[in-house]
Amino acid sequence: MLSIPAENRADLWNILLKKVERYASEVHLLPVSPVLDPGAVRGYLRQFQFQYPLSPENAIDVAADGLTRWQVHTPHPCYFGLFNPAPTTMGIAADTLTAAFNPQMAAWSHNPFANEVENHVVRAIGSKFGYTNADGTFCSGGMEANHTALLTALTHHFPGFATDGLASLPLRPVLYTSSESHHSILKAARMAGLGTVAVRQVPVDEKLRLRVDVLCQWIQQDRASGLAPFLVVATAGTTSAGVVDPLTEIADLCEREFLWMHTDAAWGGAAVLLPEFGELLHGIGRSDSITFDAHKWFSVPMGAGVYLTRHPEILSQTFHVTSAYMPKDATDLDVVDPHTHSMQWSRRFTGLKVFLSLLVAGWDGYASAIRHQASMGDLLRTLLRDTGWNIANDTVLPVVCFEDPGKSPEHQRAIANLVVASGKAWISPTVIAGRTVIRACITHYGTAPDDIDTLVKALHEARAQLNLAPAFGG
Numbered sequence: 001m002l003s004i005p006a007e008n009r010a011d012l013w014n015i016l017l018k019k020v021e022r023y024a025s026e027v028h029l030l031p032v033s034p035v036l037d038p039g040a041v042r043g044y045l046r047q048f049q050f051q052y053p054l055s056p057e058n059a060i061d062v063a064a065d066g067l068t069r070w071q072v073h074t075p076h077p078c079y080f081g082l083f084n085p086a087p088t089t090m091g092i093a094a095d096t097l098t099a100a101f102n103p104q105m106a107a108w109s110h111n112p113f114a115n116e117v118e119n120h121v122v123r124a125i126g127s128k129f130g131y132t133n134a135d136g137t138f139c140s141g142g143m144e145a146n147h148t149a150l151l152t153a154l155t156h157h158f159p160g161f162a163t164d165g166l167a168s169l170p171l172r173p174v175l176y177t178s179s180e181s182h183h184s185i186l187k188a189a190r191m192a193g194l195g196t197v198a199v200r201q202v203p204v205d206e207k208l209r210l211r212v213d214v215l216c217q218w219i220q221q222d223r224a225s226g227l228a229p230f231l232v233v234a235t236a237g238t239t240s241a242g243v244v245d246p247l248t249e250i251a252d253l254c255e256r257e258f259l260w261m262h263t264d265a266a267w268g269g270a271a272v273l274l275p276e277f278g279e280l281l282h283g284i285g286r287s288d289s290i291t292f293d294a295h296k297w298f299s300v301p302m303g304a305g306v307y308l309t310r311h312p313e314i315l316s317q318t319f320h321v322t323s324a325y326m327p328k329d330a331t332d333l334d335v336v337d338p339h340t341h342s343m344q345w346s347r348r349f350t351g352l353k354v355f356l357s358l359l360v361a362g363w364d365g366y367a368s369a370i371r372h373q374a375s376m377g378d379l380l381r382t383l384l385r386d387t388g389w390n391i392a393n394d395t396v397l398p399v400v401c402f403e404d405p406g407k408s409p410e411h412q413r414a415i416a417n418l419v420v421a422s423g424k425a426w427i428s429p430t431v432i433a434g435r436t437v438i439r440a441c442i443t444h445y446g447t448a449p450d451d452i453d454t455l456v457k458a459l460h461e462a463r464a465q466l467n468l469a470p471a472f473g474g
């Protein structure tokens, strides 16, 4: 039963493709989010104790029904959430091919094609950031890419780290990032054995950008008190508010202070494709390494992170170990075995979904999708401003933070909750620089003016409903 007989497979693929197509063409008709009821999901699953085999068709129904009923439909055009776009059609096709061919990405010799596709795509994306000789690796996502960055920076800065570990270092390493940066940095510090205390969270200015003057002071103070600064993580497109840190100033400082500069451009990095946003990411090519998430603005299915670097030796210095059992057939070739070059060992062919999406859309296709989303962000900002909401962040990227002016944090959160409960759109509350706001991000390449209208109407209904119930308001 592990393989369905060939004569039945065609039917099965048909059924499967119908489900996939039905979801893609009808997801916009579903409520964006489900009722959150763990008991209902567990009750549904309790029917399946794996004693009696189900038919393959029934099994697919179980999964497709469950996913339809119980997920936030991030591929819905009114999902205004956390950078989880609708997947590209070619990305879905690529993941299917990948599952079927199941290339093993640990050793180059097992998959010359798949490995060279990834190298090709890594260099192509790297060149967009201004890297002339980019190296890098596909990762599960931004978390792993940031973790990789931290490890490469440690390895670069403390040559004994890879073999002798942190305990061998005479001084305690510390790194810097803004208080608005992504929390994966904290987790990476923990996983690297540095502890979260090693992450110095630098305050931000009134535009929510890392304050380079404070960063500079802290580095001097930390050096004076016997710590070893080694890394600054800049953010290009913060998660809450889409803010880009002053990259050029940070690059200057890192050069002066001999620090590794990593730029976390997981989402915002894609703006590099638009000449009109050139100024925004100016200086990013001076970073020693960059996190770019293809499953964010490049809209491929999860997970597809990319770690990029302009130091071609550093990944091998960080991850190379030898083993008797790994294939040696490529030893004499000018190639790199991925398992010596990245955190993962057996790995999925992550690069294919980016390669096929790029082959079909081209850079221009991506640029126009991104430009469209930016314009939907502008439209949302305008409509909100015109109807009495206060815009709380300053960015050209399509993430809009706003508030019902003069109302309490509870009130802002209640508005977001009511919109989500309506099933019409998904948005979320967040906190920027200590202030509770409502956040709506254009993540879907297909979000249209009508969808923006739907969101704005849902917001007005929520606001009206709360104003009728003063006990709830602030």
Ligand SMILES: *Cc1c(COP(=O)(O)O)cnc(C)c1O
Pocket (backbone or CB within 6 Å): 083, 140, 141, 142, 143, 144, 146, 182, 184, 235, 237, 238, 239, 264, 265, 266, 267, 293, 296, 305
């Ligand atoms: C999404 C994001 C991450 C985390 O990436 P995952 O792919 O979710 O692991 C890190 N940093 C930033 C700025 C992000 O937007």
